[in-house]
Amino acid sequence: MYYKQELAGILFEILSHEMDVKELEMLIEKPKSQLHGDLAFPCFTLAKLKRKSPNVIAQELSEKIQSPIFEKVEVVGAYINIFLNKKLVSEAIIAEITKQKEEYGALNIGNNRNVTIDMSSPNIAKPFSMGHLRSTVIGNALAFIVEKCGYKPIRINHIGDWGTQFGKLITAYKLWGDAEKVKQNPIKELLTLYIKFHEEAESDPSLVEQGRSWFKRLEDGDEEALLLWKWFRDESLQEFSRIYELMNVQFDSFAGEAFYNDKMDRVVKLLEEQQLLVESDQAQVVELTDEGLPPCLIKKSDGATLYATRDLAAALYRKENYNFDLSLYVVGNEQSLHFKQLIAVLDKMGYQWAKKMVHIPFGMMLKDGKKMSTRKGKVVLLEEVLNESIAMAKNSIEEKNPNLTDKDTVAKQVGVGAVMFHDLKNFRMNDIEFSLEEMLRFEGETGPYVQYTFARACSILRKATWQTGTDIQISSTAWEKEWKVVVLLTEFPNAIKRSFEQLDPSQIAKYIVDLAQAFNKYYAEVKILEENAEQQARLALVSSVTIVLKEGLRLLGIEAPEEM
Numbered sequence: 139m140y141y142k143q144e145l146a147g148i149l150f151e152i153l154s155h156e157m158d159v160k161e162l163e164m165l166i167e168k169p170k171s172q173l174h175g176d177l178a179f180p181c182f183t184l185a186k187l188k189r190k191s192p193n194v195i196a197q198e199l200s201e202k203i204q205s206p207i208f209e210k211v212e213v214v215g216a217y218i219n220i221f222l223n224k225k226l227v228s229e230a231i232i233a234e235i236t237k238q239k240e241e242y243g244a245l246n247i248g249n250n251r252n253v254t255i256d257m258s259s260p261n262i263a264k265p266f267s268m269g270h271l272r273s274t275v276i277g278n279a280l281a282f283i284v285e286k287c288g289y290k291p292i293r294i295n296h297i298g299d300w301g302t303q304f305g306k307l308i309t310a311y312k313l314w315g316d317a318e319k320v321k322q323n324p325i326k327e328l329l330t331l332y333i334k335f336h337e338e339a340e341s342d343p344s345l346v347e348q349g350r351s352w353f354k355r356l357e358d359g360d361e362e363a364l365l366l367w368k369w370f371r372d373e374s375l376q377e378f379s380r381i382y383e384l385m386n387v388q389f390d391s392f393a394g395e396a397f398y399n400d401k402m403d404r405v406v407k408l409l410e411e412q413q414l415l416v417e418s419d420q421a422q423v424v425e426l427t428d429e430g431l432p433p434c435l436i437k438k439s440d441g442a443t444l445y446a447t448r449d450l451a452a453a454l455y456r457k458e459n460y461n462f463d464l465s466l467y468v469v470g471n472e473q474s475l476h477f478k479q480l481i482a483v484l485d486k487m488g489y490q491w492a493k494k495m496v497h498i499p500f501g502m503m504l505k506d507g508k509k510m511s512t513r514k515g516k517v518v519l520l521e522e523v524l525n526e527s528i529a530m531a532k533n534s535i536e537e538k539n540p541n542l543t544d545k546d547t548v549a550k551q552v553g554v555g556a557v558m559f560h561d562l563k564n565f566r567m568n569d570i571e572f573s574l575e576e577m578l579r580f581e582g583e584t585g586p587y588v589q590y591t592f593a594r595a596c597s598i599l600r601k602a603t604w605q606t607g608t609d610i611q612i613s614s615t616a617w618e619k620e621w622k623v624v625v626l627l628t629e630f631p632n633a634i635k636r637s638f639e640q641l642d643p644s645q646i647a648k649y650i651v652d653l654a655q656a657f658n659k660y661y662a663e664v665k666i667l668e669e670n671a672e673q674q675a676r677l678a679l680v681s682s683v684t685i686v687l688k689e690g691l692r693l694l695g696i697e698a699p700e701e702m
């Protein structure tokens with residue numbers, strides 16, 4: 139709510155500092171309907187404090203509230219409703235956005251401190267799953283959001299490039315693999331081998347033993363095992379990078395699980411020194427009974443280290459290397475226990491910064507109501523999904539705008555943006571149903587809808603002659619039809635703040651849908667291009683809308699084509 143602070147300040151003075159400004163600010167509400175004004179102050183708390191009837195207080199106070207920015211002050215029962223001066227507010231916000239451009243909405247909460255974001259983190263030799271897509275898209279948006287809030291994001295791809303599955307894969311490759319096939323189509327071929335391993339292992343348990351021993355050889359640095367591992371890893375990373383390129387996602391680090399192979403002894407030692415390690419079933423664990431959690435496994439009976447041990451080493455490494463102020467882990471809901479344990483162990487080790495680690499879980503991607511899995515052949519390959527989405531976007535562009543130049547670039551921006559927006563528009567914990575048709579609709583709450591609205595606004599600006607300037611004059615006193623759009627423009631910084639506080643990009647997605655809807659309604663009602671006294675101010679409003687829509691999409695990692 140714009141001017142909330144102003145109102146709180148005025149009340150603070152009227153009340154002769156009897157109540158705290160912050161407290162006053164928290165009491166200020168936004169009326170459900172704009173018919174009741176733009177701000178409302180309920181007098182119940184004050185009534186208790188002053189032992190007076192709230193209605194009387196509302197009446198008394200309202201008479202003293204005066205400011206050029208408030209057009210009308212009205213009392214309804216115990217509420218003081220305040221109507222903002224539409225002309226002044228509209229002029230002010232347009233001037234602000236015109237001046238700040240894409241900087242508008244930036245907040246300085248972070249003071250340039252670092253935020254590490256563990257995101258994407260797919261597993262080598264397996265297809266990039268929907269879960270990894272969600273992590274990539276959410277992590278990428280959070281990186282832009284924390285950056286907008288004045289932090290420095292560090293995007294870390296904690297690649298799953300180590301673990302018993304490599305023993306299985308090497309076994310399968312040695313038995314049934316074909317080097318040429320792997321080179322031609324690495325992930326598909328490696329996945330086929332991996333699936334075959336699991337199928338065969340059901341009737342031949344000796345395979346499991348072979349897999350285990352290949353993994354042991356790998357951990358012991360056996361040359362053949364290492365060579366195969368490195369080859370699988372390189373091929374997989376190359377495939378992943380194609381997907382990242384499509385989505386325009388960059389990373390600052392690819393330090394994956396293997397990176398911590400030589401950094402775990404130290405963790406085990408530290409735990410030993412602090413006498414936190416105990417034997418249990420021949421394995422080494424950290425007891426977390428006091429924390430109400432099951433013990434955290436640090437070392438297996440055969441000495442092999444575990445996922446958790448690597449994450450402990452990774453957390454120490456990140457703190458020492460990046461001195462993070464906040465350390466985010468964008469990883470599926472099903473790993474919640476793992477991250478609780480991780481944080482609890484670090485806390486037990488005495489690290490204050492463990493409190494600055496946050497697991498950011500998300501729900502599942504469903505197809506026809508069922509989980510999409512990668513193991514049993516029921517796979518949806520993400521690259522295929524993205525390419526299909528791009529092809530569908532291209533079709534609808536051919537239909538709607540056959541003369542568009544550079545259709546392929548736009549189709550990519552729309553197709554990929556659709557998939558990303560669909561992921562980000564709901565609170566991340568919700569499961570989402572996967573449907574390309576739904577994602578690519580040009581109406582409703584979709585990426586293409588917001589992009590299309592942006593392009594439409596750009597086209598208005600192209601058709602008109604107008605001057606950008608911060609000195610916007612509105613001639614009529616009441617900008618009624620514009621008001622909804624104006625109010626939404628003032629709310630952008632708040633949407634950013636909320637999405638940061640809740641680490642939830644959907645706050646921004648919802649906001650830009652609201653703005654797009656309000657703008658389209660306005661566009662249908664008002665002839666913006668008509669030459670009259672309001673034309674320049676209206677064009678400046680349209681320009682402000684384009685700035686905010688584009689910046690909102692950018693914060694979600696989505697591009698905004700000017701024509702589509």
Ligand code: ARG
Pocket residue numbers: 256259260261296297298449452467469
């Ligand atoms: N590779 C893991 C998986 O696919 C996710 C890794 C998440 N990051 C982490 N630091 N544990 O399940």
